[in-house]
Amino acid sequence: MLHVTDGKHYGDALASIANVAKSLRSPLPVPPPHMFWLGLPRLVNHMLNTDAKKAHMNDTMLQTYDLEVERRGILQRDGGPFVLLDVGKLTRGCGQQCTADGMHYNGEVYDAILHIMLNALVIESQQRI
Secondary structure, eight states: OOSOOOHHHHHHHHHHHHHHHHHTSOSSSSOOOOEEEEOOOOOOGGGOOSHHHHHHSSHHHHHHHHHHHHHHTOBGGGTSSEEEEOHHHHHHHHOGGGBSSSSSBOHHHHHHHHHHHHHHHHHHHTOOO
């Protein structure tokens, strides 16, 4: 959002990523690789610490990016190859006490996301702990 400020350009990049990810699927009867998409965190706008971040990293741009993710169909729920790790939902629950700068969250948030991913891998691969 800070470095790519055009939603369509972001969407085009997503389409390219989706094509590469889909090419990793084998035509053989083997399970596809496990791939995850790290969703965007909730932004705490008043805590963003540069003018560029305040100008480009806002709820409107976040919605534009989320819409491009949905429109490009990269998530499994939309027929794509990626399982969503919903950082936005997790950070909305945590709130501003979990971030020092409004966009990067404390280690506990990322630890929780890692646990969610590992649990999904166990479930997807039908392993037992």
